[in-house]
Amino acid sequence: MYSVPDLQTFVTVAKCGGITSAAVEQGLSAATVSHRIVKLESALNVTLFHRNSRNFRLTDEGQVFLERVEAILEDLQQAEIEVGSRTPHLRGHLRVTLSPWILSRFVLPQLAVFRKQHPDLTLEFLAVDRFVSLVEEGQDCAIRVGKLSDSALIARKLSDNDRIVCASPGFLADHGEPTSIEELRDKPWVCLPWQTQHDVKDIRGRKRRMSVSRSIFVSNSDMLTSGALEGLGLAVKSRLAVKEELESGRLVEVMPGCLDAPDAPISFVYAAEGRAGRKIKSFYEFTKEAFRLGAGDFCARTNE
Numbered sequence: 529m530y531s532v533p534d535l536q537t538f539v540t541v542a543k544c545g546g547i548t549s550a551a552v553e554q555g556l557s558a559a560t561v562s563h564r565i566v567k568l569e570s571a572l573n574v575t576l577f578h579r580n581s582r583n584f585r586l587t588d589e590g591q592v593f594l595e596r597v598e599a600i601l602e603d604l605q606q607a608e609i610e611v612g613s614r615t616p617h618l619r620g621h622l623r624v625t626l627s628p629w630i631l632s633r634f635v636l637p638q639l640a641v642f643r644k645q646h647p648d649l650t651l652e653f654l655a656v657d658r659f660v661s662l663v664e665e666g667q668d669c670a671i672r673v674g675k676l677s678d679s680a681l682i683a684r685k686l687s688d689n690d691r692i693v694c695a696s697p698g699f700l701a702d703h704g705e706p707t708s709i710e711e712l713r714d715k716p717w718v719c720l721p722w723q724t725q726h727d728v729k730d731i732r733g734r735k736r737r738m739s740v741s742r743s744i745f746v747s748n749s750d751m752l753t754s755g756a757l758e759g760l761g762l763a764v765k766s767r768l769a770v771k772e773e774l775e776s777g778r779l780v781e782v783m784p785g786c787l788d789a790p791d792a793p794i795s796f797v798y799a800a801e802g803r804a805g806r807k808i809k810s811f812y813e814f815t816k817e818a819f820r821l822g823a824g825d826f827c828a829r830t831n832e
Contacts (some may be wrong), residue, residue, distance in 0.1 A: 530564075530571050532604070535597050536799075537564040538576065540680040545583045552650055555664030605805070618646040622807045625654040625662075626671035629769040630749045630794070635671075638818040642675050642811070649807065655751050657720060662799055665772040669798040669808050671815065673766055676795055683795045684818060687823045689768045693782040699759040700780060706762075709738060712783060717743045718755035718763045726764060727788040735788050766792055768823055794819065 541550040541561065551558040562589070569576050576590035586594060626635070631653055641653075654660060660667060662681070676683050693712070706712040709730050717740045724743065731736045744760055746752050753770060756763040756779060773779040796815055798808050 531570050532566045532601075534568055535601060536680075538568055539594065539597060539601065540588070541565060541584055542576070542586055543680050545585070547584065550680075555661030588762070618649040619808055620807065620808050621650045621652065622669075622811060623652045623667045624671070624811065625656065625660040625667045625671055626668055627657050627769075628655040628748050629753065629766070630671050630673070631655045632750065633769065633772075634818050634822045635815065636812070638821060642814045645731055646810065655748075657806065662797070664671050669796065669811065672795050672797050674792045676797070681797050681799055683797045684812060684816075686794040686796055686819045687768065689792045689794050691764055691787055691792050692770075692784070692790065693762055693786060694756060694765055694769050694770060694774070694779045695762045695777065696757055696759045697780055699756075699761065700782070702759065706783060709736065709786070712762070712786065713738050713740060716761035718752055718761040719743045719745055720749070720752060721745050721747070723764060728786050729788045730786075768794065768810070771823075779786050794823075 537550065537554060537556070540553055541547065544550040544553055546738055547558050547561050547565075551561045554561065565576065571590075572593070574589045574593075575587050576593060577584040578587055589594055635653075654665070654667060660670060662668070662670060663673050671686070673684075673689065699716075704711075709728055712728070719740065724740055725739070726738050727735065728738045742761075744755060746755055746802075749765075749769060752763050752764065753773070755761065756765070757773065762782060767774070770779050774781065798812075
């Protein structure tokens with residue numbers, strides 16, 4: 529017999545159009561995803577997908593099944609929320625992954641209020657700048673920076689945001705302020721390990737990929753901010769991550785508009801299966817309020 533995870537995997541394969549992309553989305557192996565689909569088809573005694581070497585396409589039976597399954601999963605999630613709402617306080621464990629700067633600048637300053645409301649809920653934060661698969665690493669939800677790929681995950685936008693190049697006034701006094709892409713490239717940089725290349729555009733709008741070599745590498749976004757503040761080099765940062773430093777003048781935006789496609793909205797993301805039910809919904813509401821208080825005008829521009 530098939531299970532709820534099998535149904536969730538079926539929906540993901542239907543949305544992604546293939547085993548490999550669905551496996552990446554769910555944080556599972558391709559073999560596991562394939563096994564779940566085969567098990568479903570065997571239990572139902574129907575073929576759910578037309579298969580070829582490039583993609584999976586729903587059969588007529590598969591399309592009917594998809595419509596029913598999506599409704600069932602939605603009803604199941606609502607049932608979990610309604611059952612949970614009978615309990616006055618949240619209990620259990622909630623695991624959240626997010627960037628270090630989001631934790632320190634937006635979540636922690638407001639967290640005492642949430643803790644008073646739900647003293648029996650244990651919160652565990654995985655604060656890293658790398659991509660974290662919710663399923664593979666056992667996380668219930670995430671706060672992510674940047675545009676999201678099409679996904680079976682549910683995403684709720686928290687705030688507008690963009691990426692900028694910035695530096696300390698002292699650094700610019702010592703090294704000069706760049707006025708061209710070539711000058712920008714040749715300055716010292718402070719970078720995360722994967723930030724050695726940037727898509728940029730010059731004053732005429734011509735786009736190119738810029739590689740930087742004179743770099744100090746650090747392991748997380750908070751260190752990156754510290755390095756820029758200490759005058760160690762230019763840095764690419766989310767504007768929201770250095771909002772206070774920009775407003776106080778401790779950091780200065782360099783060559784505004786030089787980054788190509790800089791939009792990097794902040795989103796709250798969780799799995800469609802609603803594994804943590806009401807806990808996720810309550811933490812999302814808290815996070816939305818935390819960003820409203822901390823992000824100001826950025827959050828005001830967000831369309832819910």
